[in-house]
Amino acid sequence: MRFMAAYDMMETARNTNAWLGATARTMASYPAFALASSPGFRMLAAWGEVTERTFQRMIVKPDWNIPPIPGEDGRDHQVDVETVVERPFGDLIRFTVQGRAPMQRRIMLVAPMSGHYATLLRSTVVSLLPDADVFVTDWHNARDIPVSAGKFDVEDYTLYLVEFMKELGPDTNVIAVCQPAPLTLAATALLAEEHPEAQPATLTLIGGPIDPDAAATDVTDFGRRVTMGQLEQSMIQRVGFKYQGAGRMVYPGLLQLSSFMSMNAETHATAMWNQILAVANGTAADHDKHNKFYDEYLAVMDMPAEFYLSTVERIFKGLEVAQNRFSVGGKTVDIGKITNVAVKTVEGGKDDISAPGQCVAALDLLTGLPDEKKASYLEPNAGHYGIFAGGSWRRNIRPLVLDFIDANSGKPDRPARRTKLQAV
Known part of the structure; x- marks a missing residue:
């Protein structure tokens, strides 16, 4: 896996999913579909919104966004x-x-x-x-x-x-x-x-x-089960040409995230589905509890x-x-x-x-x-x-x-x- 191709494949998959989410959100939000009796379009738009945000946040460093501090x-x-x-x-x-x-x-x-x-x-x-x-x-x-x-x-x-x-x-x-x-x-x-x-x-x-x-x-x-050779072969990749660190050997953030989420896959899947329902029902907000947590959790670094x-x-x-x-x-x-x-x-x-x-x-x-x-x-x-x-x-x-x-x-x-x- 110590090749740029593996790194770029993960970035391509992330980019594709973000694009699919944006496409679904845009298409399902056409005014012409507003009169349709099926809730499918609303669910599709909600799925697209959550999916786009999820995969886009993975490469963005969050802002500190520290609120004003009350003084004496x-x-x-x-x-x-x-x-x-x-x-x-x-x-x-x-x-x-x-x-x-x-x-x-x-x-x-x-x-x-x-x-x-x-x-x-x-x-x-x-x-x-x-x-x-x-x-x-x-x-x-x-x-x-x-x-x-x-x-x-x-x-x-x-x-x-x-x-x-x-x-x-x-x-x-x-x-x-x-x-x-x-x-x-x-x-x-x-x-x-x-x-x-x-x-x-x-x-x-x-x-x-x-x-x-x-x-x-x-x-x-x-850490005790895996040998250093296995770890290097399975976890280490080279940064692709898209970034300034092209060629640098890294443990990619996207690979780390997949490991994090696999430990509690059912919990994360349930949270994402509940957020889709909340968006579809109009009860979600840009800075609600789900988005505040996942905007930070999904933002990973190499x-x-x-x-x-x-x-x-x-x-x-x-x-x-x-x-x-x-x-x-x-x-x-x-x-x-x-x-x-x-x-x-x-x-x-x-x-x-x-x-x-x-x-x-x-x-x-x-x-x-x-x-x-x-x-x-x-x-x-x-x-x-x-x-x-x-x-x-x-x-x-x-x-x-x-x-x-x-x-x-x-x-x-x-x-x-x-x-x-x-x-x-």
């Missing part, structure tokens, strides 16, 4: 997105609230590079902005990165995080969500040893596979092949972080070197991606960190998404994370301003 002056303040550090494979961006003075809390959200854009953390950003200045690692779609930019694997990812944290300085509070948790832990350890003056004040790891062997899931079982393969080989199969054997540039990174960065882990009791036990394993690796600087929290009824963006995050986890940041910021006079968020 009683006014709503617009939010701008600014690039702080620009790099070929990802940028460090900042959400600047116009007319607001710098906040005492500075939070760097480390977004996953796991198939979806950093906009997956939009609701997380919205929930934190009233009480903090927020920065996010905004990873780029590998299909748009020229081959001349070189490789990007787990070591490069770690060095990017080191650079971003050095840019922000020691007053930063880092929150790593899911996949980047082990690499963020390694980056913090690297800073502790080589640039201790640039270490963050706190590190919060949410639902990350620090030790994949601590609790089995479908993800860890898959991953650099070397990053995907090295993640499976070194984090899941080799357990290099879990066994404190991870190395960057031939030098072993000792997690025990972290001695004064407060670390908190957050897990979901119903997380089927990073099951309880995988993330909290980080605390055992922090042999040089006093117990009073370690914390953990388990949200019993939360799934994977809920612990960083759902109701569990808004109601329970977010306040605890902010309290943890305040308690370990080194600034006891920090005002405990906290914005209450309505539970949804």
Whole structure:
């Protein structure tokens, strides 16, 4: 499958389905059919609308679309997105609230590079902005990165995080969500040893596979069953000539999406059918619950092949972080070197991606960190998404994370301003 033809075939299939949906919607919406007694035309138009939107969203990066933030002056303040550090494979961006003075809390959200854009953390950003200045690692779609930019694997990812944290300085509070948790832990350890003056004040790891062997899931079982050769042959393709990254080896977003959806195929099929009925009945809306979820879920990005393969080989199969054997540039990174960065882990009791036990394993690796600087929290009824963006995050986890940041910021006079968020 490591050929451009395979990549282009998937893109052709996606493009064809989007075209079929647009054609069906247009044809079934002719005014001449309005007087027809059969509801078939209305159903065909609805099917076309949902199908076109579904397949078109797969190649579009969602907008951040952050709403205005209420200020203490009683006014709503617009939010701008600014690039702080620009790099070929990802940028460090900042959400600047116009007319607001710098906040005492500075939070760097480390977004996953796991198939979806950093906009997956939009609701997380919205929930934190009233009480903090927020920065996010905004990873780029590998299909748009020229081959001349070189490789990007787990070591490069770690060095990017080191650079971003050095840019922000020691007053930063880092929150790593899911996949980047082990690499963020390694980056913090690297800073502790080589640039201790640039270490963050706190590190919060949410639902990350620090030790994949601590609790089995479908993800860890898959990584154990499949050999690296099988993985490379079945998952890796070359970007076609349509994009700037033509020739780059990637794990295509469309292939990732097919894997995501196959895990809950019946649920997704039911959701799509219900949406077709809603469109046909006139009860659907452009930003209803279905579209808000699937506009983000279906927007996938290609991953650099070397990053995907090295993640499976070194984090899941080799357990290099879990066994404190991870190395960057031939030098072993000792997690025990972290001695004064407060670390908190957050897990979901119903997380089927990073099951309880995988993330909290980080605390055992922090042999040089006093117990009073370690914390953990388990949200019993939360799934994977809920612990960083759902109701569990808004109601329970977010306040605890902010309290943890305040308690370990080194600034006891920090005002405990906290914005209450309505539970949804």
